[in-house]
Amino acid sequence: MSLSSRHLLGLKDVPKEDIxxxxxxATTFREILExxxxxxxxxxxxxxxxxxxxxxxxxxxxxxLAEKRLSADSINFAVTGSxxxxxxxxxxxxxxxxxxxxxxxxxxxxxxxxxxxxxKISDSNIINAGDGIHEHPTQGxxxxxxxxxxxxxxxxxxxxxxxxxxxxxxALSNIYGLKTMGAKxxxxxxxxxIPKYLDELxxxxxxxxxxxxxxxxxxxxxxxxxxxxxxxxFPSIREYSKYFGIDRERLEKNGKDxxxxxxxxxxxxxxxxxxxxxxxxxxxxxxxTNGVAVRMAVLYLLGTLN
Amino acid sequence: MKVVLKNVNILNPxxxxxxxxxxxxxxxxxxxxxxxxxxAELKDAKVFELDGKYVVPGFFDMHVxxxxxxxxxxxxxxxxxxxxxxxxxxxxxxMPNTDPAIDSAEIVTLIKKQSANHIxxxxxxxxxxxxxxxxxxxxxAELKDAGVVGFSDDGIAIKTASILKRALEYAKMFDLPIIEHCxxxxxxxxxxxxxxxxxxxxxxxxxxxxxxxIVMRDILMAEYTDSKVHIAHISSKKSVEMVRDxxxxxxxxxAEVAPHHFTLTDDAVKTYDTNVKMNPPxxxxxxxxxxxxxxxxxxxxxxxxxxxxxxxxxxxxxxxYAPNGIIGLETQVGLAxxxxxxxxxxSLESMIEKLSINPRKVLNLPVPEIKEGAFANLTILDxxxxxxxxxxxxxxxxxxxxxxxxxxxxxxxxVINKEQIFIDGSFSKL
Numbered sequence: 001m002s003l004s005s006r007h008l009l010g011l012k013d014v015p016k017e018d019i020x021x022x023x024x025x026a027t028t029f030r031e032i033l034e035x036x037x038x039x040x041x042x043x044x045x046x047x048x049x050x051x052x053x054x055x056x057x058x059x060x061x062x063x064x065l066a067e068k069r070l071s072a073d074s075i076n077f078a079v080t081g082s083x084x085x086x087x088x089x090x091x092x093x094x095x096x097x098x099x100x101x102x103x104x105x106x107x108x109x110x111x112x113x114x115x116x117x118x119x120k121i122s123d124s125n126i127i128n129a130g131d132g133i134h135e136h137p138t139q140g141x142x143x144x145x146x147x148x149x150x151x152x153x154x155x156x157x158x159x160x161x162x163x164x165x166x167x168x169x170x171a172l173s174n175i176y177g178l179k180t181m182g183a184k185x186x187x188x189x190x191x192x193x194i195p196k197y198l199d200e201l202x203x204x205x206x207x208x209x210x211x212x213x214x215x216x217x218x219x220x221x222x223x224x225x226x227x228x229x230x231x232x233x234f235p236s237i238r239e240y241s242k243y244f245g246i247d248r249e250r251l252e253k254n255g256k257d258x259x260x261x262x263x264x265x266x267x268x269x270x271x272x273x274x275x276x277x278x279x280x281x282x283x284x285x286x287x288x289t290n291g292v293a294v295r296m297a298v299l300y301l302l303g304t305l306n
Numbered sequence: 307m308k309v310v311l312k313n314v315n316i317l318n319p320x321x322x323x324x325x326x327x328x329x330x331x332x333x334x335x336x337x338x339x340x341x342x343x344x345x346a347e348l349k350d351a352k353v354f355e356l357d358g359k360y361v362v363p364g365f366f367d368m369h370v371x372x373x374x375x376x377x378x379x380x381x382x383x384x385x386x387x388x389x390x391x392x393x394x395x396x397x398x399x400x401m402p403n404t405d406p407a408i409d410s411a412e413i414v415t416l417i418k419k420q421s422a423n424h425i426x427x428x429x430x431x432x433x434x435x436x437x438x439x440x441x442x443x444x445x446x447a448e449l450k451d452a453g454v455v456g457f458s459d460d461g462i463a464i465k466t467a468s469i470l471k472r473a474l475e476y477a478k479m480f481d482l483p484i485i486e487h488c489x490x491x492x493x494x495x496x497x498x499x500x501x502x503x504x505x506x507x508x509x510x511x512x513x514x515x516x517x518x519x520i521v522m523r524d525i526l527m528a529e530y531t532d533s534k535v536h537i538a539h540i541s542s543k544k545s546v547e548m549v550r551d552x553x554x555x556x557x558x559x560x561a562e563v564a565p566h567h568f569t570l571t572d573d574a575v576k577t578y579d580t581n582v583k584m585n586p587p588x589x590x591x592x593x594x595x596x597x598x599x600x601x602x603x604x605x606x607x608x609x610x611x612x613x614x615x616x617x618x619x620x621x622x623x624x625x626x627y628a629p630n631g632i633i634g635l636e637t638q639v640g641l642a643x644x645x646x647x648x649x650x651x652x653s654l655e656s657m658i659e660k661l662s663i664n665p666r667k668v669l670n671l672p673v674p675e676i677k678e679g680a681f682a683n684l685t686i687l688d689x690x691x692x693x694x695x696x697x698x699x700x701x702x703x704x705x706x707x708x709x710x711x712x713x714x715x716x717x718x719x720x721v722i723n724k725e726q727i728f729i730d731g732s733f734s735k736l
Contacts, residue, residue: 012506091622111624112508113578132626134508172508196513197502 003301007126009115010135011176023145025297043072043303047102051077053109059129063106066295091121098122125302130169140173142294146287155182160212163222164193170263188212192233209244213254220261224271247273307736308333308351314361319655320663320673332682335725335736360687362658363674364396368665369610376405381615381703383420389702390426391728393635394685394718397427403461409433409444414452425726429455434473440465450480455669458485463520474533483534488520497626499572499587514542521545525552528559536668537561539612541586543596550605560668562608565641568597580621580628581708607664611638615704636700637709643716686720
């Protein structure tokens, strides 16, 4: 079995079989991560460049670790600020990297569409590690992996994405992936944080968090990006957490034990309380471990394609 | 020098002229005889066998960005004029968002000087406010005396209602229009039209209400001041509807549309090709349909390219970082005939009105006449020519177009103006 595409740009139009293959392969790598020696020689001799135009700690470390566990040579290339301020165009930067004979490029960029642009100027396999407010496919995959690990399936589950959907690259990847796998997806958040035409994607839009808790099997709670423009989209943090935050009281009120995911980093006390974040039924840290396994699976499957 | 355009159809709805299969003798830049020519008249003349081609009043593009002064690496007055001639235009109006802006008589004079000997007439549009900053009125009377034919802060809308009010009141003294780029500043700044596509593509959206709000403001202000507003590059359904209603009420509002806004929708952005990034952005099918309706019922008066040259390195950037705009002078006639004439939206007469007559009327310029004794200012059209756009053959200094390799029907094969002719790719004196 192999993937139908040589790049992973997003989860839109990725067939069910491919997602299944990545998740199954990740299961194998997940076992390896529990071994005393966590390294396999699978990508020995392959060079992977982590091209990060936007600061990121966890995604970059997760990719880097995945590459090292697969014995690939990995190189971090962090570009702070836009290509404009740096003086070199993105095209030139990528051509330069390409000239050093690399095999795969993992790219994170503040602008949507950059991974697609890279496929046109590079022969390497391109993996999108987050582009603007577009997609973050490996996050979508690791969320699905984590749900499947916990609940045993994806098909037929009801999943609600909570929070700032409009400024999230995680939301779209989740929507595409989960729908492909047969889950029913809805979103819940302040109306200013839901894109105007989202319902055209076949996603239910609600604005009541209690309803979201009652109606769903899983909540995927997005981070409110306090450092970004997002702050202009709701009146105050206090009001946000009062009406959309998830704490123990709210869960108890609805009398429901629900699976809660969070892509991190968490704003404790804003979108989710510490108690809920640290609660035993939560899998937020497992998501992080699973992230390495899922990224190993993606790197392995793309890196060993003919 | 004598030139004969042999066996042509002459069409000028402005004069009610519609003659089939005649020959035209032009001597020293003037129409000498139109009809059947004698042997003596044909003698020593340069004869163009034009079997069934149309001769119409020279086309006029009222929305062109020449990049001189400031970005001569992208376009100069002369290369812009070359591009216009190649596209079938004998006149253009150029927008004031140069660097420095066209907000002084000196800059107007510079542009006039650079184009003085060119076959294409260049009419600068003056900035409505100093530096297009929206604070202080530009020296409009001086600009008018230097030769501007309208005022605009194009690139952005005039900043506040109060300065717009004064600009309209002041421009009324010269009977010149305020030309508005309609976009509410507080809703601006996105990379594409807000629709399901902006969500799918993860691109920051520009809602069409950003355009509608300013169109509404400008219509109300035109009514209040009883002065002329011209809506540049109209792109949204609601804006077209508002202009239609305003015209019914007798408000002095006119409108133009760019070919890309009746040819493409924001589906084209799915490739993240920066050559479909423009402002106003490509919109939806419903908007395109309303524009077509507006062209048909006369709500939209003019077709204008919004020719916006940008360097290759600027357009090769990330979609969100790339500048807005595409060039259009050399594809406009082909796109308009393909999409509007051949799809039976507009008659040939209406095409000529929107490409030649109405733009001049909006700017208070005389419409060229085709009659004995008049100076020849004309475009020769092959309305059925099937051709493929090749950006390598453009005379513009830039090549940022999404229409390269597109198959079109209808083109200009030459222009005559100012005792000069441009035909078969070369310029010569008459």
